[in-house]
Amino acid sequence: MQSTKTVLKTLTKFSLLYPDLGALHVGTPYHMIVMVALSARTRDEQILKLAPGFFKAFPTVNDLAVADIGSITKAINTIGLYKQKAKNLKSMALMIVSEFDGTVPRTLEELVRLPGVGRKTASVILVAAFDTPAIAVDTHVYRVTNRLGWVKTKTVEATEQALLKIIPKSMQPIVNRVFVPFGRTICIAKPRCWACPLVNECTFAQKNLIPPSNKEKILNTIQSMRNGIRILKEALHAALR
Numbered sequence: 371m372q373s374t375k376t377v378l379k380t381l382t383k384f385s386l387l388y389p390d391l392g393a394l395h396v397g398t399p400y401h402m403i404v405m406v407a408l409s410a411r412t413r414d415e416q417i418l419k420l421a422p423g424f425f426k427a428f429p430t431v432n433d434l435a436v437a438d439i440g441s442i443t444k445a446i447n448t449i450g451l452y453k454q455k456a457k458n459l460k461s462m463a464l465m466i467v468s469e470f471d472g473t474v475p476r477t478l479e480e481l482v483r484l485p486g487v488g489r490k491t492a493s494v495i496l497v498a499a500f501d502t503p504a505i506a507v508d509t510h511v512y513r514v515t516n517r518l519g520w521v522k523t524k525t526v527e528a529t530e531q532a533l534l535k536i537i538p539k540s541m542q543p544i545v546n547r548v549f550v551p552f553g554r555t556i557c558i559a560k561p562r563c564w565a566c567p568l569v570n571e572c573t574f575a576q577k578n579l580i581p582p583s584n585k586e587k588i589l590n591t592i593q594s595m596r597n598g599i600r601i602l603k604e605a606l607h608a609a610l611r
């Protein structure tokens with residue numbers, strides 16, 4: 371395992387390389403919990419595209435709680451698992467209204483009681499909506515931190531526990547924000563080590579250091595994706611005003 375000093379140095383460097391807030395960090399806790407719950411196995415771009423119409427139809431958690439399931443399903447039928455997600459959203463909204471006075475709860479223990487909300491979603495909400503330290507570990511954070519040699523774990527749950535021990539609270543909110551986009555674009559299954567700013571610090575044995583012939587095209591596509599998310603976030607921000 372890496373020392374806390376090395377980890378903090380890398381996180382500081384990365385927070386400058388990835389300065390944007392999370393892709394779904396827009397609006398109120400209600401907006402964020404809906405979008406993060408919808409984002410399971412779905413690209414953020416798809417969620418950001420459907421979000422303006424969704425929140426026009428269901429502007430508050432009360433509207434969502436009383437909505438019929440058919441209208442919720444229709445509003446999200448462009449994404450995977452939409453039938454199950456619609457049911458979870460309705461149940462989640464009902465619980466927020468009936469047990470939490472219509473306010474998204476602010477603790478991990480309460481958040482994970484909501485239908486469709488696991489530890490990862492709850493941790494994302496704690497950081498984004500309530501500025502509370504937490505580390506949301508998904509497959510990207512798991513893969514990147516293991517490859518970097520920060521942890522040696524077999525599951526996302528064990529990764530979260532190991533990272534919580536070595537990363538101080540003040541830096542915990544950065545982890546998911548920087549390693550999710552990095553894991554989606556550079557440290558992918560067959561890593562693009564040829565474009566990695568951490569290549570000298572990484573302990574991964576099977577580095578892929580030879581740039582492909584279409585290197586420029588790949589890097590341009592990555593930059594376009596980042597710009598695309600920024601534009602979609604701005605559009606959603608404007609729609610929610």
Ligand code: SF4
Pocket residue numbers: 514517518556557558561562563566567568569570572573574577578
């Ligand atoms: S050097 Fe390669 S394996 Fe290591 S973090 Fe960078 S992209 Fe991932």
